[in-house]
Amino acid sequence: MEIAEAIKQRRTIHIFSKRKVPKEIIERSIVAANQAPSHRRTFPWRFTSLGMKKRELLYQLQLSLKFGNKSTEECNYKKIRDKVLNPSHLIVATQLCTDNKVQKLEDYAACACAIQNLSLSLVADGVGSKWSTGKITTHPDTYQIADIDPSEEEIIGFIWIGYGTQPPLITRPFLKTIYRERD
Numbered sequence: 001m002e003i004a005e006a007i008k009q010r011r012t013i014h015i016f017s018k019r020k021v022p023k024e025i026i027e028r029s030i031v032a033a034n035q036a037p038s039h040r041r042t043f044p045w046r047f048t049s050l051g052m053k054k055r056e057l058l059y060q061l062q063l064s065l066k067f068g069n070k071s072t073e074e075c076n077y078k079k080i081r082d083k084v085l086n087p088s089h090l091i092v093a094t095q096l097c098t099d100n101k102v103q104k105l106e107d108y109a110a111c112a113c114a115i116q117n118l119s120l121s122l123v124a125d126g127v128g129s130k131w132s133t134g135k136i137t138t139h140p141d142t143y144q145i146a147d148i149d150p151s152e153e154e155i156i157g158f159i160w161i162g163y164g165t166q167p168p169l170i171t172r173p174f175l176k177t178i179y180r181e182r183d
Helices: 001-008 023-033 051-067 073-083 101-124 140-146
Strands: 045-050 088-094 128-130 152-164
Touching: 001 101, 023 045, 023 101, 023 128, 045 051, 045 101, 051 073, 051 140, 088 101, 101 128, 101 152, 140 152
Parallel strands: none
Antiparallel strands: 045 088, 088 152, 128 152
């Protein structure tokens, strides 16, 4: 697939099937991520793949964060369960910690580039993804579940990977709206 076509086809997938993505595709996407630009060659991105046992723990944590001790309808449990357990893979994307505020910002930009490379590689292989953040990604228990040391790495999101339902196309801004030339 040509890169321009992969860019156009890359969409955030919200509904995943349980179909497994081959390990070679995941590894190829990580190699693509590692080709991202990195100011000062910090290579600040790290990716941790969580298996089903750890994802089950995340599911329980997500229920706790969302509902606390309150009960809810079964369909709400199913919706969260499908979100956490259906995608073929869950990759925790992290950024190496630094006290330098400028470097931290540059490193986050590099990590975002790495995640975009990962996503485009997946699209080229016919696989969908979703980069998500939220309360669960910053919760201390998430670090413990994923065996990530928060003094060394900061979780910047979950990358859900799998085969799923392609959302409808969205209308993007016209080129003249987002691009200007100045003399």
